[in-house]
Amino acid sequence: MEEFSAVYRECYPRVLAYAASHAGARLAEDITSETFTIAWRKSGQMPSNALPWLLGIARNLVRAAVRQTTHYELTDFPADDDFAVIELRAALSTLSEADQEVLTLIAWHGLAAAEAAQVLGCTTATFFVRLHRARRRLQAALWTPKFDRARESWKTS
Amino acid sequence: MEDLMKDLAGAKPPTPEVNQDRMERDLARIVALPREKPARKVFVRRFAPLAVVAAVIALAVVVLPEPSPPVQPAAPGQWWRVLRQQSSLMVVGEPAKPYVVRFDSKTDQWQAGTREIAVVQKDGEVEPFSPDDDAKWEAAGRPEVVPQVGGSRWVRLGSMVPGAKESYVSGLSLTSMYWDRLESFDDLPADPAGILEKLKPEGKSTYQLAELVMAVLVADVRDDQRRAAFELLRSFDGVRYLDRVQLRDERVGVGVAIPAPPQFQFGDVETQFVINPDTGKPIVRRNIITKPQHGLAASTPISEEEYLLLEKTNVEPVLPLGVTVNSEVESPIIER
Numbered sequence: 229m230e231e232f233s234a235v236y237r238e239c240y241p242r243v244l245a246y247a248a249s250h251a252g253a254r255l256a257e258d259i260t261s262e263t264f265t266i267a268w269r270k271s272g273q274m275p276s277n278a279l280p281w282l283l284g285i286a287r288n289l290v291r292a293a294v295r296q297t298t299h300y301e302l303t304d305f306p307a308d309d310d311f312a313v314i315e316l317r318a319a320l321s322t323l324s325e326a327d328q329e330v331l332t333l334i335a336w337h338g339l340a341a342a343e344a345a346q347v348l349g350c351t352t353a354t355f356f357v358r359l360h361r362a363r364r365r366l367q368a369a370l371w372t373p374k375f376d377r378a379r380e381s382w383k384t385s
Numbered sequence: 386m387e388d389l390m391k392d393l394a395g396a397k398p399p400t401p402e403v404n405q406d407r408m409e410r411d412l413a414r415i416v417a418l419p420r421e422k423p424a425r426k427v428f429v430r431r432f433a434p435l436a437v438v439a440a441v442i443a444l445a446v447v448v449l450p451e452p453s454p455p456v457q458p459a460a461p462g463q464w465w466r467v468l469r470q471q472s473s474l475m476v477v478g479e480p481a482k483p484y485v486v487r488f489d490s491k492t493d494q495w496q497a498g499t500r501e502i503a504v505v506q507k508d509g510e511v512e513p514f515s516p517d518d519d520a521k522w523e524a525a526g527r528p529e530v531v532p533q534v535g536g537s538r539w540v541r542l543g544s545m546v547p548g549a550k551e552s553y554v555s556g557l558s559l560t561s562m563y564w565d566r567l568e569s570f571d572d573l574p575a576d577p578a579g580i581l582e583k584l585k586p587e588g589k590s591t592y593q594l595a596e597l598v599m600a601v602l603v604a605d606v607r608d609d610q611r612r613a614a615f616e617l618l619r620s621f622d623g624v625r626y627l628d629r630v631q632l633r634d635e636r637v638g639v640g641v642a643i644p645a646p647p648q649f650q651f652g653d654v655e656t657q658f659v660i661n662p663d664t665g666k667p668i669v670r671r672n673i674i675t676k677p678q679h680g681l682a683a684s685t686p687i688s689e690e691e692y693l694l695l696e697k698t699n700v701e702p703v704l705p706l707g708v709t710v711n712s713e714v715e716s717p718i719i720e721r
Contacts, residue, residue: 229416232416233412233416236412236415237408237412240403240408241400241403244400244401244403245400245401248398248400248401249397249398253401256401257401257404257407260411261407261411261415264411264412264415265415265418268415268416268418268420269418269419269420269421270421271420272420272421272663272664273636273661275635275636276635277635312392312396313395313396316392316393316395316396317396317398320393320396326510331390331393332393332397334390335390335393335394335397336393336394336397336398342633345633346633349470349691349693350472350489351633353514353515353516354487354489354512354514356515356516357512357513357514357515357516357518357519358512360516360519361512361519363389363390366389366393367389370389
């Protein structure tokens, strides 16, 4: 039990951050709680590096929660971010859910590629292919005419 | 590109503050809950090897989607759920410029009595296997549909469309003749010799028998039956015991390896079946190539089936939105 408690206290903030970024702050604590409840029941399967395994559980719960939640409940970014950040998030939101996951596991949640691959249930090699492609699509999304116009107006305002 | 990732890191939404009270309250509640009890450790070492007969006859495993009259939904708690993450490799493109694509999808299967509901091609995707394959696909103009190398069909890259099917059949098909079945697992013996006898070994090859035993291991059987089945599998001629298999998620399993027949584009194949030594439940079944082929190194898995869930559940089957049960499933492999 002590080992589980140590993992719990160490990983709780990162599972919470993951849940918040994908399902919104309102649902994040409940998802985190449920993640660790499942982890406790299956603690015999918990690997020594528990975080990717925990995020894998959280990911399934986030998906279930998102299916039952209206979009506006999930979008709770602060309104006072600068334009570049808003623009980047907007471009990110135009990508598929799969692309968003690949990018944010690395950029937002600080996982190594092998860990992120574990969360997604794929090999590291497959993850690199997906990451490469998702980056390219994000870059392309940032340079669509819509974003170009917005960027120009931002620079001249 | 690296700058893009740095910029994206800077666009991370604010991390919510941890509510310490709630965190500790939840922890106290969680650790008061019961845990899944692991089965006895190292049970796999307890059984002595058995000698086994080999023979002929083809086999098929479960799932024969013969329509039958509708039945009442299963009562709560009756479902045996198997969630599989499946992947396989295929060589595609022009024969002079081949590359490898990977099929990835989940199959979610619920069984209750004679009723079975299966969701196939869930979260499915076909994509180039490695960055090198990705570059070759790019160089070929990023075609959405590519020919199989050495095959007569096309492969559609991109997302798969999920499908769902409901069927009414139970147990395990012992031969390609679907009427020769193991109808129920209830009276399956809990000793290797008894299981072997039930599987009617006459006329079956070692590999065919091994496939049947692997199907038993995945089925809704008792722990003692599962342990006996694994010991039977381990005892077959030509089977190699794997006393430590390191898995991707840092788990370690035990398993068996058995020479397999050629698989479409690949020869020199070995089937590996890995179980959790604590619970006895299967973790992964995979086919690996034992010699380099098509630019792939020896030991590369050319197909893999990871068992993400193997459990009894009260949760009713969840079907993907917009999917009609028993409508035609759109396969990523299409006729030329």
